[in-house]
Amino acid sequence: MELELNRINVKLPEGVAPFTHITRNERSGRKQIKKKEEDIAVCECKFDPGKPELACEERCLNVLTNTECTPGYCPCGSYCKNQRFQKSEYAKTKLFKTEGRGWGLLADENIKAGKFIIEYCGEVISSDEAKLRSQTYEAQDLRDAYIISLNANYYIDATRKGSLGRFINHSCQPNCETRKWTVLGETRVGIFATQDIYVGTELAYDYNFEWYGGVNVRCLCGAPNCSIFLGAKSQGFQEHNHVWEDGDDRYTVDEFPLYDSAEDEPLDKVKVTDSTIQETLMTVKTESSGLNNICFGYKYKSFSGSVSARATGNVKSEVKEGDQNAIIVSGPRTNDDFNNGLDTSSAKRAAKRLSNRKQKLFGRRQVNGKRVAQLFASKKVQDELIKCEEERSLATTKLDSVYDEIRPAIEQRERDSLGSLPTNVAEKWIEASCSKLKADFDLYFAVVKNVVCPPPLTNEPNPDP
Numbered sequence: 001m002e003l004e005l006n007r008i009n010v011k012l013p014e015g016v017a018p019f020t021h022i023t024r025n026e027r028s029g030r031k032q033i034k035k036k037e038e039d040i041a042v043c044e045c046k047f048d049p050g051k052p053e054l055a056c057e058e059r060c061l062n063v064l065t066n067t068e069c070t071p072g073y074c075p076c077g078s079y080c081k082n083q084r085f086q087k088s089e090y091a092k093t094k095l096f097k098t099e100g101r102g103w104g105l106l107a108d109e110n111i112k113a114g115k116f117i118i119e120y121c122g123e124v125i126s127s128d129e130a131k132l133r134s135q136t137y138e139a140q141d142l143r144d145a146y147i148i149s150l151n152a153n154y155y156i157d158a159t160r161k162g163s164l165g166r167f168i169n170h171s172c173q174p175n176c177e178t179r180k181w182t183v184l185g186e187t188r189v190g191i192f193a194t195q196d197i198y199v200g201t202e203l204a205y206d207y208n209f210e211w212y213g214g215v216n217v218r219c220l221c222g223a224p225n226c227s228i229f230l231g232a233k234s235q236g237f238q239e240h241n242h243v244w245e246d247g248d249d250r251y252t253v254d255e256f257p258l259y260d261s262a263e264d265e266p267l268d269k270v271k272v273t274d275s276t277i278q279e280t281l282m283t284v285k286t287e288s289s290g291l292n293n294i295c296f297g298y299k300y301k302s303f304s305g306s307v308s309a310r311a312t313g314n315v316k317s318e319v320k321e322g323d324q325n326a327i328i329v330s331g332p333r334t335n336d337d338f339n340n341g342l343d344t345s346s347a348k349r350a351a352k353r354l355s356n357r358k359q360k361l362f363g364r365r366q367v368n369g370k371r372v373a374q375l376f377a378s379k380k381v382q383d384e385l386i387k388c389e390e391e392r393s394l395a396t397t398k399l400d401s402v403y404d405e406i407r408p409a410i411e412q413r414e415r416d417s418l419g420s421l422p423t424n425v426a427e428k429w430i431e432a433s434c435s436k437l438k439a440d441f442d443l444y445f446a447v448v449k450n451v452v453c454p455p456p457l458t459n460e461p462n463p464d465p
């Protein structure tokens with residue numbers, strides 16, 4: 001009976017491959033577990049009949065922890081606004097045909113930043129089942145991939161059953177993101193606007209594909225910062241294609257064609273032949289929410305003909321043994337490879353990303369401003385560079401302390417199996433990172449400026465009498 005209610009009839013445009021439309025995940029062979037009363041998260045909101053619009057708004061304790069209120073337990077009763085997944089309170093959207101990316105979804109009304117747009121619904125399946133299904137879909141020649149990861153052990157497959165959320169395409173410059181929410185004790189995935197979206201705009205989030213082998217799939221999102229291939233930002237892809245940090249002479253980038261600029265080489269010049277169709281397996285992990293979405297891609301078309309080489313300046317962090325983010329699997333993956341990539345909780349990944357970022361920020365070879373200052377004859381320039389270096393040192397210390405300060409929050413979320421970091425925590429990190437980058441920039445700029453345009457020699461006293 002419950003499942004019957006879950007399925008709804010939605011009229012689809014002609015040409016859309018049929019699927020069953022659902023508004024709640026389906027779990028075959030597993031009944032929804034009823035939560036014990038003491039486990040139900042009840043917020044501390046005080047309902048004010050004079051201000052019903054404030055019932056469970058953004059300061060509600062449950063909202064702050066990405067948890068929906070449970071009907072019958074919320075102090076705001078039927079006024080509670082924190083049951084959007086349960087009530088399918090979706091934004092108005094419309095299907096449309098894209099150029100080269102199949103169907104896409106666009107906003108059919110103006111959508112405010114932060115608004116819940118739609119749930120990514122589908123069948124909840126185990127990792128073994130996900131692997132099996134991806135192989136079956138591949139054998140059936142299905143091109144589009146709809147399997148994303150829900151957590152370390154489960155996946156959502158929206159291939160046969162899903163909501164309109166299954167039509168949202170990837171963009172390297174997205175206007176939405178996925179977030180995990182706990183709804184009546186179960187984890188569900190929602191798509192949220194990250195900026196104001198105007199009616200008629202295509203909705204897109206960054207799939208953040210983790211590349212696990214197979215061919216390089218051309219990304220057609222059209223964003224100016226497009227990474228050109230799906231998964232190109234992932235470590236697996238970069239290592240396979242030998243895109244190393246500038247100055248790393250282990251590999252010569254020129255030998256490994258990677259970059260195919262759409263401007264340099266229009267798509268129609270790139271031959272696509274059926275014989276070049278190969279399998280590819282990808283992970284989609286969502287940066288902003290720490291979600292770790294596996295997406296099984298299959299039967300992507302590879303491009304024959306040469307592609308022009310270009311070092312993209314991508315940064316590669318060192319591969320360490322046991323580093324979950326450093327799994328590279330070329331060609332079909334084994335079960336072990338498959339599981340390895342998934343065992344880390346999203347919070348751990350968030351922590352690892354922060355830690356990687358920290359390593360990148362602190363571990364990179366740096367210009368020592370004080371030492372460079374000694375190379376200049378002018379005392380004025382020396383003072384300027386020393387000041388920049390001091391400011392940079394302060395920014396580094398601040399970044400370091402912010403990192404230590406937010407670490408407990410990351411670990412707490414890891415213990416609670418929560419995905420996204422609170423906005424105030426993320427903001428702190430971003431602010432400190434930006435100050436550090438600015439301080440770096442100021443120093444480098446001062447060096448370059450004084451090399452290119454040295455100040456005129458004056459009678460200033462000799463700094464080294």
Ligand SMILES: C[S@@+](CC[C@H](N)C(=O)[O-])C[C@H]1O[C@@H](n2cnc3c(N)ncnc32)[C@H](O)[C@@H]1O
Pocket residue numbers: 100101102103104143144145146166167168169170171218219220221297
């Ligand atoms: C979840 S589906 C999105 C809906 C799909 N376009 C459709 O028609 O059903 C994901 C698939 O869409 C295609 N796709 C999504 N974003 C893309 C992009 N930026 N460039 C190329 N193909 C994309 C890929 O085939 C991918 O496997």
